[in-house]
Amino acid sequence: MYIITRRKMLNESIVLCDVKAPRVARTCLPGQFVIVKTDEKGERIPLTICDYDREQETVTIVFQIVGASTYKMAQLKEGDGFQDFTGPLGRPSDLCLMPLEQLKKKQIVFVAGGVGAAPVYPQVKWLKEQGVPSDVIMGARSKDILILEEEMKQVAENLYITTDDGSYVRKGLVTDVLRDLVADQGKNYDHCVAIGPLIMMKFVSLLTKELQIPTVVSMNPIMVDGTGMCGACRVTVGGQVRFACVDGPEFDGHLLNFDEAIKRQQIYRTEEGRAYLKAKEGDTHHGGCGNCGGEQ
Amino acid sequence: MDMLKKVPVKEQAPEVRAKNFEEVCLGYDEQEAVMEAGRCLNCKKPFCVGGCPVNIDIPGFITKLKEGSIEEAYQIISKDSALPAVCGRVCPQESQCEGKCIRGIKGEPIAIGKLERFAADWARQRGIRPVKEAVHNGKKVAVIGSGPAGLTCAGDLARLGYQVTIFEALHQPGGVLVYGIPEFRLPKDEVVAKEIQNVMDLGVKIETNVIVGRSVTIDQLLDEEGFDAVFIGSGAGLPRFMGIPGENANGVFSANEYLTRSNLMKAFDESYDTPIFRGKKVAVVGGGNVAMDAARTALRFGAEVHIVYRRSEAELPARVEEVHHAKEEGIIFDLLTNPVEILVDDNGWVKGMTCVRMELGEPDDSGRRRPVVIEGSEFDLALDTVIMALGTSPNPLISDTTKGLDVNRWHCIIADEKNGKTTKEGVYAGGDAVTGAATVILAMGAGKQAAQGIDEYLRNK
Numbered sequence: 001m002y003i004i005t006r007r008k009m010l011n012e013s014i015v016l017c018d019v020k021a022p023r024v025a026r027t028c029l030p031g032q033f034v035i036v037k038t039d040e041k042g043e044r045i046p047l048t049i050c051d052y053d054r055e056q057e058t059v060t061i062v063f064q065i066v067g068a069s070t071y072k073m074a075q076l077k078e079g080d081g082f083q084d085f086t087g088p089l090g091r092p093s094d095l096c097l098m099p100l101e102q103l104k105k106k107q108i109v110f111v112a113g114g115v116g117a118a119p120v121y122p123q124v125k126w127l128k129e130q131g132v133p134s135d136v137i138m139g140a141r142s143k144d145i146l147i148l149e150e151e152m153k154q155v156a157e158n159l160y161i162t163t164d165d166g167s168y169v170r171k172g173l174v175t176d177v178l179r180d181l182v183a184d185q186g187k188n189y190d191h192c193v194a195i196g197p198l199i200m201m202k203f204v205s206l207l208t209k210e211l212q213i214p215t216v217v218s219m220n221p222i223m224v225d226g227t228g229m230c231g232a233c234r235v236t237v238g239g240q241v242r243f244a245c246v247d248g249p250e251f252d253g254h255l256l257n258f259d260e261a262i263k264r265q266q267i268y269r270t271e272e273g274r275a276y277l278k279a280k281e282g283d284t285h286h287g288g289c290g291n292c293g294g295e296q
Numbered sequence: 297m298d299m300l301k302k303v304p305v306k307e308q309a310p311e312v313r314a315k316n317f318e319e320v321c322l323g324y325d326e327q328e329a330v331m332e333a334g335r336c337l338n339c340k341k342p343f344c345v346g347g348c349p350v351n352i353d354i355p356g357f358i359t360k361l362k363e364g365s366i367e368e369a370y371q372i373i374s375k376d377s378a379l380p381a382v383c384g385r386v387c388p389q390e391s392q393c394e395g396k397c398i399r400g401i402k403g404e405p406i407a408i409g410k411l412e413r414f415a416a417d418w419a420r421q422r423g424i425r426p427v428k429e430a431v432h433n434g435k436k437v438a439v440i441g442s443g444p445a446g447l448t449c450a451g452d453l454a455r456l457g458y459q460v461t462i463f464e465a466l467h468q469p470g471g472v473l474v475y476g477i478p479e480f481r482l483p484k485d486e487v488v489a490k491e492i493q494n495v496m497d498l499g500v501k502i503e504t505n506v507i508v509g510r511s512v513t514i515d516q517l518l519d520e521e522g523f524d525a526v527f528i529g530s531g532a533g534l535p536r537f538m539g540i541p542g543e544n545a546n547g548v549f550s551a552n553e554y555l556t557r558s559n560l561m562k563a564f565d566e567s568y569d570t571p572i573f574r575g576k577k578v579a580v581v582g583g584g585n586v587a588m589d590a591a592r593t594a595l596r597f598g599a600e601v602h603i604v605y606r607r608s609e610a611e612l613p614a615r616v617e618e619v620h621h622a623k624e625e626g627i628i629f630d631l632l633t634n635p636v637e638i639l640v641d642d643n644g645w646v647k648g649m650t651c652v653r654m655e656l657g658e659p660d661d662s663g664r665r666r667p668v669v670i671e672g673s674e675f676d677l678a679l680d681t682v683i684m685a686l687g688t689s690p691n692p693l694i695s696d697t698t699k700g701l702d703v704n705r706w707h708c709i710i711a712d713e714k715n716g717k718t719t720k721e722g723v724y725a726g727g728d729a730v731t732g733a734a735t736v737i738l739a740m741g742a743g744k745q746a747a748q749g750i751d752e753y754l755r756n757k
Contacts, residue, residue, distance in 0.1 A: 023512060041562075041569055043569045043571075044561070068569050072569075083467070088510055224561065225466060225533075227465050228534050229475075229553075231537070231549075231552065231553055232549070232553045241543070246691075246693065266546065266644075267546050
C-alpha cells in the first residue's frame with residue numbers, strides 16, 4: 001500500500017496527491033513518470049511526476065478524471081492508499097542531465113497546456129534550484145481549469161497565462177503568446193519544453209520549428225508495464241520507432257510524428273468510455289455510451 | 297491396456313474450451329497416473345534425467361507413483377524443482393525428458409510431464425508443502441525478477457540458508473508465468489500463486505513494484521542495501537516488430553501487450569478495468585509458443601484467427617501439444633506465408649495485411665531450411681487486428697545502469713553457463729536475460745546453476 005499523505009482538488013476534475021513511495025522519491029528526477037494502480041482490478045496508469053520530497057519520501061502526482069480508472073483514483077482520500085505505485089520510469093529531462101555550465105547559458109521557455117502544468121512544474125523548480133531562470137507560458141481552456149498558478153509563480157522567472165475563452169488574463173492560445181514573446185518582446189529562447197495535449201504540442205512544435213527553437217515534448221501514450229515490455233507506447237521520431245516508456249517520455253518535437261500519436265491515443269477510447277460510465281452510473285446507467293442502446 | 301501408448305489424458309472438448317479461459321488439459325486422476333507410471337521401465341541408466349534441465353530423479357518419483365506413494369513422489373520432485381505444477385504443464389517434454397525415454401523408441405514415451413503435474417497437483421490440493429531444512433547463514437542475496445529463473449534461484453538459495461529478497465518490476469510476482477502464459481494453459485491463482493507461496497514459505501521475501509535500473513541500481517543493492525550477491529533473472533521482455541509499413545497502425549499489437557492485458561491484467565474477466573481490443577479477424581505473426589498463446593487468446597475473445605508463419609509446419613518452434621490444441625480449436629494456419637505490409641484505413645486502423653508466399657530453400661545457420669519468397673505471390677488478407685509474436689530480447693535497463701556488467705550485441709548478459717557468473721563480481725545471471733527468449737525449464741535450470749555458483753562464491757568470500 002502506498003499511502004496518500006495529502007490530497008487536494010485543483011479544480012473539479014483535476015486531483016493532486018502526495019504519495020508515500022520511498023524508492024521512487026529517493027531517486028526520481030524531473031521528466032520521469034510513475035505507474036499507479038488503485039486496486040487489484042484497476043488499470044496501470046502512467047502519470048508524470050509533479051514534485052517530490054526526498055526527506056518525506058513522497059512523490060506528488062496530478063491527474064485528471066478522464067476514465068473509469070482515474071475516477072476510482074479520485075475516490076481515494078488522505079490516509080487511503082494505492083495498491084501499486086512504481087517508478088521512477090523513463091529518462092529524466094535532458095536539462096537535468098546537462099552540465100550546469102551549459103545549462104546556465106540557455107534561454108529556456110516552458111509551454112504548459114492544461115494538466116501539462118504538472119510535469120512542467122518540477123523542471124522549472126529544479127532549474128531555479130540550480131540558479132537557472134526560465135519563463136513559463138501556461139494555457140488552459142478557461143480560468144476554472146487552470147492549475148498550479150501560485151506554485152508556478154514561485155519558481156518561474158516570468159509566468160504568462162492565457163485562456164482559450166479569455167476568462168482569465170488574456171484570450172488566446174499558448175502559441176499566440178509564444179509568438180508575441182519572440183516577435184514583439186525580443187525574447188531569444190534557444191530551448192523550449194512543451195507539455196500538454198498532443199494537439200497543443202504539435203502546434204507549438206510547428207511554431208518553434210519556424211522560429212528555429214529546439215523543442216522537447218513529453219509523451220504520455222497508452223502503455224501497460226512502462227518498462228519496455230508491451231510496445232503499446234511506440235511513437236515515430238524522425239522515422240524511427242521508439243518506445244516512450246524507455247526511450248522517452250521526452251522527444252524532439254520537431255521530429256515526432258504527432259498525427260500518428262493522435263490516432264494511436266484513440267485505441268481504447270470507446271472501451272474506456274464504457275468502463276467509466278459503468279463505474280459512475282452503475283445500475284442507473286441508461287444509455288449514452290453508444291453501446292447499450294439504452295438511449296433509444 | 298496397450299503398453300506402447302500413453303494413458304490418454306482428459307481435456308475440455310475443443311468446441312467448449314474455445315469459448316472459455318478455463319484450463320484445457322484436465323490432468324490424470326490417481327488411477328490413471330498409477331497406470332501410466334506402470335509403463336515406466338525404470339531404466340538403470342535413465343536418459344530422461346539427462347534430458348531434464350533441472351535433473352529431476354524421474355524414475356525415482358515414477359517408482360513412488362507406481363507404489364501409490366504420491367506424497368513421496370512429490371517430495372522427490374521438489375528436491376530439484378520449485379515449480380513442478382508449472383513445469384508439468386508448460387515444459388516442452390517431447391524434446392526433453394520424454395524425448396529421451398526408451399519407451400518412446402517403439403511406441404509412445406512415458407507421459408512424464410503429466411505425471412509430474414499429477415503429483416504436484418495432488419500435493420497442493422492436500423496442502424502438502426516441500427520439506428525445508430534451512431538455517432540462516434546471515435548472508436543476503438538479491439534476486440532480480442520473479443519469473444522461473446528468479447524463483448528457482450531464490451528457492452535453492454533459501455534452502456541453503458541465505459536470506460533472499462526478490463525484486464519484481466510488475467505489481468504481481470511470477471514473471472512470464474503470470475503475464476505471458478495464458479490462464480487456459482497455466483491457472484494463475486490455483487497453480488502459479490500457490491507454487492510462488494511455496495517458495496516464499498522457504499523464507500524468500502518478494503518486493504513488487506521495484507524496477508532495478510530505475511528504482512534502485514545493482515550497485516546500490518550491493519553497496520547500500522547490504523546484499524552480498526545479486527542474481528539477475530530479468531527475462532527477455534522487449535518485443536520485436538518486423539519493421540514493415542503500417543506497423544504502428546491501431547490494431548497492431550505486440551504479443552506481449554496483448555497477452556499482458558489478458559493474463560496479468562485479466563481483460564477476459566469483466567470485473568477488471570483492463571481494456572483489450574476484441575478484433576473480429578486476427579492474424580498472429582510467428583510460430584512459437586507465444587504465437588499459439590496469443591492466437592488461442594484471440595479465439596477465446598471471439599475472433600477468427602490466423603497464424604501467419606514464414607516456414608512450414610515442421611519448423612514451428614511451438615510445443616507439439618500447443619499446435620495440436622490450436623488446430624483442434626479452429627485456429628487457421630497460413631504457413632509459408634510472410635507479411636510485407638500492414639494495410640491501414642483513413643482513420644489509422646488496420647484493414648488488412650499484404651503477404652507473400654514462401655518456399656523452403658537450403659538450411660540456414662539454425663539448421664532449418666531457409667524460407668525464400670515466391671516471386672509474384674503477393675496477396676491481401678482482410679483483417680482488423682495483427683499481433684506480432686516474433687520473439688523478444690532482454691531489456692537493457694539493468695545492463696545500461698550497471699558498471700562492469702558486459703552484454704553481447706543482442707543485449708544478452710554474458711554469463712558462465714556452469715555457474716551464472718557475469719563479468720561483475722558478486723553478480724550472477726541466468727534465464728532469458730542471458731540466453732534470449734527460451735523456455736521456463738531452461739530458465740529454471742540456469743537459476744539452479746547460479747544458486748550453486750553464488751553459494752560457492754559466498755562460502756569462499
